Amino acid sequence: MVDITSNKWKEECGVFGVFSRTEDVSMLTYLGLYALQHRGQESAGIAITDGAWMDVNRGMGLVNEVFRHQLPHMENQYIAIGHVRYSTTGSSLLANTQPLIANYCGGKISLAHNGNLTNAAEIRRSLEEQGTIFQTSIDTEVIVNLIARSRKSTIEEKIIESVAQIKGAYCLTIMTENKLIALRDPQGFRPLCIGKTEEGSWVVSSESCALDVVGAEFIRDVKPGEMVVMDDDGLKSYECVKPQKRASCIFEYIYFARPDSTIDGQSVHAARFMMGRMLARESKFKGDIVISVPDSGNTAASGFAYESGIPYCEGLIKNRYIGRTFIQPTQKKRDTAVRLKLNAIKEAVKGKSVIMVDDSIVRGTTSGKIVKMLRKAGAKEVHMCVSSPPIGYPCYYGIDTSVRKELIAATKTVEEIREYIGADSLHFLSLEGLRASLTTANPDDMCYACFNNAYPIEMSKETVTGADKYVFEQRHK
Known part of the structure; x- marks a missing residue:
């Protein structure tokens, strides 16, 4: 299929997340994704948890099409993350929709990703050689597997160890049974911000315009290399990866972001x-x-x-x-x-x-x-x-x-x-x-690389020569 606006750069993705003991997290996430619809129109998904169980509802199409009949629901649900997708790695298929959910020895985890890993092919090959089975052709699953295989004791340590191995652009929203976690790559390629509602619910979003829609006050942007953890004890901040020279995508300001958003001030x-x-x-x-x-x-x-x-x-x-x-x-x-x-x-x-x-x-x-x-x-x-x-x-x-x-x-x-x-x-x-x-x-x-060829991250020859969104589907052909 072909987008009729084929003269344009294609949007990346949008992520959204809510931690709340008082509000309907599924509905807030639905509204947030609606506000971020411009960042991806291929598919949408919402994952929720009540602290014991975790469920996800994903589908192809626009937000209102995917959730036309029903939003995901659990009694006492209090964490949700959502995703709207335009595929930059992997085909536009139901199997590649996000958020992803995985069960591992540490419990359950759900993850949504905006960005693109420049060393995903190398990591995936290494994991496959060690016996890891992949169910999708998206680079997001590489991150999920790195976290699941980590031997660190806490989820925060597992994430920190995992993202130390990846390169490229990434903003992640991660949900465990009791925490909402968000992090941004060390160069700040993609936007990510934090908000808070009048009822005290924590919200993370790709853009500030979605905070306005759900009635959340903008608190601040997530810093490059920072991981924020929201749970019943409030918000904690960690340096997940040492910050590097800033390289925010200039196209957020030219085209991608909604004009009513504010990104990094x-x-x-x-x-x-x-x-x-x-x-x-x-x-x-x-x-x-x-x-x-x-x-x-x-x-x-x-x-x-x-x-x-x-x-x-x-x-x-x-x-x-x-x-x-x-x-x-x-x-x-x-x-x-x-x-x-x-x-x-x-x-x-x-x-x-x-x-x-x-x-x-x-x-x-x-x-x-x-x-x-x-x-x-x-x-x-x-x-x-x-x-x-x-x-x-x-x-x-x-x-x-x-x-x-x-x-x-x-x-x-x-x-x-x-x-x-x-x-x-x-x-x-x-x-x-x-x-x-x-x-x-x-x-x-x-980052002005698409204009001047000055790429802020040195990439392998494999990344440059194999820069194809279908790289994980074509390599075995």
Whole structure:
């Protein structure tokens, strides 16, 4: 199956967890996952425990589809973790949905993961040679097995020993029979924050927007390399892995996160608005109207209009009732899919010089179709602005990216891309402009590898040459 927004980087995943003796943890987790739906639309799951038993309800599709008939329920349930998935390792199959649950000598454990391990193949091979049996083709199961095989005495020690062996990007929510545990990799690639409700329930979430939905007050972000443990004694903090040079994913601010989230002290909305302002300053494009490619280009487009003084208006309408997995991978149906997803407003663009703002160009195919659509609707000129630099390199840290040869910026110059998509002019935000768009976060704390090839984690040759989300399914073929 093919996502009809194939021109975009694909979301990673979203995780959520609740520890509460007074509130319905299953319902809170359901609401939290709803708020994180933008981070993954392939599958969803919720695991719960009452202190003795542990159960999970998982399924393919959106949150409301998976839990259409019933949420997981237990009498006296007081811990829950949830997950929404876009697959970055392993196929989009029911067997690969999360959270995972395992029984081991220390009891029961459930785990949900956002990120991508860069040494998962090596660890998995070693575990298999020692007799470990894997039921999935996702790197998350590697972490579960490392924890289960640890000979340390406490769950905290088991986790610390296990994550010392893994590399890459990971935010984990882990549930035992009596604890909710969350941790973040030592470079802080992916976001994770802590909240607390008025009734005293502890909440962890990939983004702060989900805290708002469940009525939790934002307490703080989980620090890189930190593990937090929530139980009846409150919250405890451990240095799980020694923190390293920060390398938070810049694409959280460009595209992935919801604009109403704040990540590591930086408002996503403020960053995107400033990206639009920087685009106006750099490009100096003149036109009659500014439009966005909805929804991810909206905030940057409004920033461009604010800086340039050119009116912002709706030029493209997005159909929000289109499923993401029903389109078959044929070119004709992909073209139809774009028309189903977006349509131009003829009265807004006819006879106008249009400045169109989007967050990124990956393959260029969808951008070209949108430019053609605007011209057919009567646009006199189409000038495209992109609120990120050209993407020329793959990501290995939890984003489903193409191999490099499929990235249009890896093989074409900006002028060649402009010609390919059919725009009258094209401007990508410079790396300097992107850095300047972070109004409160330190730009030196970001990962820009997909733009400049400066990967913060040295990767093995196997990781680079075998960087395929289906690596655990193809290696025995």
